[in-house]
Amino acid sequence: MRKHRIFIVGMGPGREEMMTGEAVQALEQADVIVGYTVYLTLLGERFRDKEMLSTPMRQEKERCLLCFEEAAKGKRVALVCSGDAGIYGMASLMYEIGKDYPDTELVVIAGVTAANSGAAVLGAPINHDFCAISLSDLLTPWEKIGRRLRAAAAGDFSIVLYNPSSHKRKDYLRRACDILLESLEGERACGYVENIGREQTTAAVCTLRELRDREVNMFTTVFVGNSGTEIIDGKLVTKRGYQIE
Numbered sequence: 001m002r003k004h005r006i007f008i009v010g011m012g013p014g015r016e017e018m019m020t021g022e023a024v025q026a027l028e029q030a031d032v033i034v035g036y037t038v039y040l041t042l043l044g045e046r047f048r049d050k051e052m053l054s055t056p057m058r059q060e061k062e063r064c065l066l067c068f069e070e071a072a073k074g075k076r077v078a079l080v081c082s083g084d085a086g087i088y089g090m091a092s093l094m095y096e097i098g099k100d101y102p103d104t105e106l107v108v109i110a111g112v113t114a115a116n117s118g119a120a121v122l123g124a125p126i127n128h129d130f131c132a133i134s135l136s137d138l139l140t141p142w143e144k145i146g147r148r149l150r151a152a153a154a155g156d157f158s159i160v161l162y163n164p165s166s167h168k169r170k171d172y173l174r175r176a177c178d179i180l181l182e183s184l185e186g187e188r189a190c191g192y193v194e195n196i197g198r199e200q201t202t203a204a205v206c207t208l209r210e211l212r213d214r215e216v217n218m219f220t221t222v223f224v225g226n227s228g229t230e231i232i233d234g235k236l237v238t239k240r241g242y243q244i245e
């Protein structure tokens with residue numbers, strides 16, 4: 001029997017209503033909630049009485065270590081991540097660091113990731129084979145990101161782009177679109193959603209050529225349709241292939 005347990009909780013895109021019941025339960029049972037400051041602020045009033053600990057952005061390793069240290073004190077610890085903790089989240093780093101803490105069991109609680117919460121806002125853009133690609137080259141070389149974009153286009157996947165922009169990477173969406181435009185037509189149906197599940201959610205549909213010149217920020221998730229994706233009444237729809245007449 002392991003002595004300690006840490007819950008790694010995906011809190012969904014923002015609003016409490018978009019958190020799973022299991023996630024709410026794990027946070028309610030926790031003595032201490034650890035997370036990036038922005039996510040702790042997003043957690044509703046319901047968790048105000050909890051001890052909250054945070055480390056700044058980019059200090060992911062320190063945040064994980066903090067969880068193990070708090071758990072070793074006998075506290076019930078929940079680490080919160082936005083969306084799902086296993087999709088560009090902290091779950092894998094926790095397992096890697098956890099090798100040094102054999103007394104601690106890790107339990108991952110699934111969350112609603114930006115791909116499906118954003119898809120719901122836009123309509124049904126990933127209703128067939130799709131893939132997710134992050135445009136952040138902090139931990140992945142851009143050369144590999146480019147290779148994955150070309151492979152996704154060649155495979156006719158709908159593509160969800162995470163981390164399409166940041167202060168230091170303003171033109172990355174444009175660069176990604178240019179790579180996709182090497183093989184995809186400029187009229188390809190696309191869309192993007194900013195601030196899913198938070199105040200001021202905004203969404204737009206456009207063509208791939210238009211997407212190339214759009215300004216998005218780090219709270220945006222971008223969708224590129226497959227060859228069968230259509231814009232129907234303002235919604236981005238990837239068909240399954242049913243015959244309807």
Ligand code: SAH
Nearest residue numbers: 013083084113114162163195196219220221
């Ligand atoms: N673990 C998260 C992803 C973290 S990577 C998840 O599963 O959703 C950070 C990227 O996720 C952002 O750059 C953006 O592309 C996307 N994202 C996360 N939350 C979002 C939100 N509320 N609205 C729009 N995009 C979001």
